[in-house]
Amino acid sequence: MDSYNSNNTNNTNGTNGTNGTGNVNNNELSVIVERLKSSDEKDLNDPDCKISEVEVSSGDFLLKFPRGAYTSARTVKRKSIMDLQSHVSRMVHSLRLMKFIPESEVPTEKSQDNKENNEFEAEESSQITRELIPYRKSDTFKQLIIPILRKGLSRYCEIKGLPSHNNKRECEDEIKVTILVCYSFKEKRPILVAHFINLYSLNTSRCKVEIYGEPRKSAEAKDSQWVRDRKLLESSMQPGFNEIILLDSNTQNIYEGLSSNFFAVLYNPDKQEPLVVTAPIHHVLEGTILKIVRMICERDKIDFQFWFPNANDAEQWKGAFITSTSRLVLPIELIKFRNGRPLVKLPPHNNTIEHIKNEVEKEIFHRAYRILW
Structure with a gap:
């Protein structure tokens, strides 16, 4: 599918528990924030977004969108993102390495084995390259992602009853944030979306x-x-x-x-x-x-x-x-x-x-x- 749809924010599919890596499985409430309009809007601080409350793990969230560049971050006392600049740099670097090409144009293994070294390879279209320019630059990508993070963290804290903003009550719960940038050939636009869920760590010292x-x-x-x-x-x-x-x-x-x-x-x-x-x-x-x-x-x-x-x-x-x-x-x-x-x-x-x-x-x-x- 090209983008995540949820008509029922109280979806109850899935099973409880965490897997061996400490990541949550399904049946855990999460928040998804997707930017709806193009990145060249004048108002970057309050973009038009779709906010969904769904029960989906961070791994399954990534699988519901087309292939793209992603990073997994964590909060610090739910109000901050740990090392945000490193995550921005990672996303930009990954997006520069990746080409977004329709599946029909991607060479098969057989065709790759038979092609000459100088034979034409599928390239990303100039239109897609232009549309992805803001996502492949650190300064503009940071401008694009911060409002998404603000909306997602606020909503997640609200629905989970966690302190945020000016509430002084402390809590040990942290939030895992997964950011994805992909290209929807169906909608003919880049997708910037983030997933927010409880951060699970292993209950073991080794x-x-x-x-x-x-x-x-x-x-x-x-x-x-x-x-x-x-x-x-x-x-x-x-x-x-x-x-x-x-x-x-x-x-x-x-x-x-x-x-x-x-x-x-x-x-x-x-x-x-x-x-x-x-x-x-x-x-x-x-x-x-x-x-x-x-x-x-x-x-x-x-x-x-x-x-x-x-x-x-x-x-x-x-x-x-x-x-x-x-x-x-x-x-x-x-x-x-x-x-x-x-x-x-x-x-x-x-x-x-x-x-x-x-x-x-x-x-x-x-x-x-x-x-x-």
Whole structure:
């Protein structure tokens, strides 16, 4: 479908609960805000929007729209977005990498195999390129998204009875915000839409992961097609496990999780100090928490390198952790391989990981961009 329709804001389809990654399943009330008119309106501060109250998870929300660029953010005390500029930059970067072409014009695998190197490839139309210009520039995209965030957070707090605006009552509930920009060939216009739902985090201080599945293509772009592609892997995750980590089966190099970045803590015998490694950023999506981890390591003189952690060395690791919007920094206690290799149990405590975890939790307040007052 080309855009989300909800005639009944009290839809009750779905099931309760959260999945292993801490994301909410269906049957949880959420708010969707979609911009209705073009981006060249003079009044950017109060655009015409459609606001829906529906029961749909953030993942299913993305699947109800055409393929596009997306990002998942979190609130800080429900009034601010953590590191908004990083999310804006990610969206702009992804949109610049993506081409919006009708499915009928996308070459099939067979045609791609047979084409010569100099043969014409399908290109985005000049009209679509013009329409997407405001979304591919950081300053104008930020102007477009802030009113959507303001409307969505206000409505979500209102329907959930959460304090917002000038209410001084505090509450620990935070909100997950998923922003999507796609192109509707049916409506012949770009779509800017955001989804607001309760932010679920795992009720555990450590997690279990499976290493399985090949790295994804076009990892630098936050493309909602990946949400579709990873469904099969998500459904195969064993009970009690929280994430699947992707690796190259030939080299055993570890890339990233289905919805997280992956880090291993090694010991550098030459310097006699810890070494934090994660896959090079051109091979994975650089998450907002990854950027903060890198900053903390550089600031606090912790050796940090963009090297591929290798699964063959897992028994020698001093620790490992994943990062994401909902989980921030989550240490790993157990690694499972699907090739029959014995489980790898990691040390129960690592001072380097604990330091990074505590500093990330502080940093999110420093990077909060105020949306509601």
